[in-house]
Amino acid sequence: MELSIIIPSFNERENVKIISGRIIESLKNQDCAYEILFVDDSKDDTPIILEQLSKEHSQVRYIHRENGRGLGTAVVEGFNKSIGKKIIVMDSDLQHPPELIPLIFQRLKEGTDLIIPSRFVPGGSDGGLNTFRKFVSWTARTIGRISLKRMRNITDCTGGYFGLNRSILHNAQLDPIGWKILMEILVKCEYKTVHEIPYSFVSRHAGESKMSMKEQWNYLKHIAKLIWNSDEDRRFYLFCAIGALGVGVNLISLYILVNFLGLGDLRSSIIASFIAMVNNYLWNDNLTWKKYKKKSLKRRFFQFPKFLIVSVVGIGITALLAQTASWLDLNIFFGQFAGIVAATLWNFKANSLWTWSNKDTNESREKTKVIVSQEPVQLSKQAV
Numbered sequence: 001m002e003l004s005i006i007i008p009s010f011n012e013r014e015n016v017k018i019i020s021g022r023i024i025e026s027l028k029n030q031d032c033a034y035e036i037l038f039v040d041d042s043k044d045d046t047p048i049i050l051e052q053l054s055k056e057h058s059q060v061r062y063i064h065r066e067n068g069r070g071l072g073t074a075v076v077e078g079f080n081k082s083i084g085k086k087i088i089v090m091d092s093d094l095q096h097p098p099e100l101i102p103l104i105f106q107r108l109k110e111g112t113d114l115i116i117p118s119r120f121v122p123g124g125s126d127g128g129l130n131t132f133r134k135f136v137s138w139t140a141r142t143i144g145r146i147s148l149k150r151m152r153n154i155t156d157c158t159g160g161y162f163g164l165n166r167s168i169l170h171n172a173q174l175d176p177i178g179w180k181i182l183m184e185i186l187v188k189c190e191y192k193t194v195h196e197i198p199y200s201f202v203s204r205h206a207g208e209s210k211m212s213m214k215e216q217w218n219y220l221k222h223i224a225k226l227i228w229n230s231d232e233d234r235r236f237y238l239f240c241a242i243g244a245l246g247v248g249v250n251l252i253s254l255y256i257l258v259n260f261l262g263l264g265d266l267r268s269s270i271i272a273s274f275i276a277m278v279n280n281y282l283w284n285d286n287l288t289w290k291k292y293k294k295k296s297l298k299r300r301f302f303q304f305p306k307f308l309i310v311s312v313v314g315i316g317i318t319a320l321l322a323q324t325a326s327w328l329d330l331n332i333f334f335g336q337f338a339g340i341v342a343a344t345l346w347n348f349k350a351n352s353l354w355t356w357s358n359k360d361t362n363e364s365r366e367k368t369k370v371i372v373s374q375e376p377v378q379l380s381k382q383a384v
């Protein structure tokens, strides 16, 4: 089987027949064997309609789960029970135009691993949500894109419409909390190419949205879990947390040195900073880059000096930005804050590549580099 179209459904009695008809119509000129697999958790009579549909059309199949456990697990169940080499996932309420399926399928056949129809690339539109839902959706997407590196270049990383090559699922343990299965795939699967295609997200055809506050909360829990599961993201947040801890250690040390040991201000400040750097170094060595612990004594010996050099350059970057702000007559706190952000990024990158390089460990550094592309604007007319 070349293609499986997986459709999660929950109380979609008015929609399942129409979406099946539109999919069959859109694929009628394609010479391809495909299946439409509904994974249904409905409490209404949707399963009865699905049963009729599966009798009328040989392409339509469905699984009905009595005690369904949400949208994400429904899609994973669809992955496990479908047989197509290529997979397309879409909602059942017709907010995702089935007429885009041939183009998604075409791009998959051309060899792209993951295709994401996007509302937010030129030619796409997000007309199907009201202003409040648009705002909630934008906030959720922004939080996701800031939090997870793999989502940063993807404009529509929280949508429910996407296509993929089944092979990218092979080594991934998918265990989504809640709805955003695409996020789970983006973070956990091994893929090389992602391609976004513009499309217009329209209003639901019939029935009601099942989005709820609980799902928004699940989304945040899902992001936290993915950060913990993703080596590259977890390292960055651990590094930031240790940096924040270091500020505390620095201030407490300064207090002790000045008040209890009676050292002068300048000497106390320098020693306190040094203690904080040792503190940060030890935490990072044993936690953040634990996997990259150096085995050779010589490399270990040079590691702390490397960490110090990186930190000193970081302090220089902060000072430079603070000074620039003051030259430009901007608030010094603004400059210092921008400097801290820039220095944190520098420190993380430099420590990652230099201080804790993977030269004498067997760990390969990061996952494969991912190339993200978008459909050229002139082709956007094909989007519906």
Ligand SMILES: Nc1nc2c(ncn2[C@@H]2O[C@H](COP(=O)(O)OP(=O)(O)O)[C@@H](O)[C@H]2O)c(=O)[nH]1
Pocket (backbone or CB within 6 Å): 008, 009, 010, 011, 012, 039, 040, 041, 068, 069, 070, 071, 074, 090, 091, 092, 093, 095, 160, 204, 208, 209, 210, 211
């Ligand atoms: N199988 C299954 N599908 C669900 C569940 N919750 C929502 N869906 C389906 O997921 C899709 C998206 O849900 P929808 O309510 O339209 O959310 P919205 O588009 O964000 O307003 C629709 O096709 C729903 O029928 C669930 O618990 N199980």
Ligand SMILES: [Mg+2]
Pocket (backbone or CB within 6 Å): 091, 093, 095, 204, 209
């Ligand atoms: Mg919907």
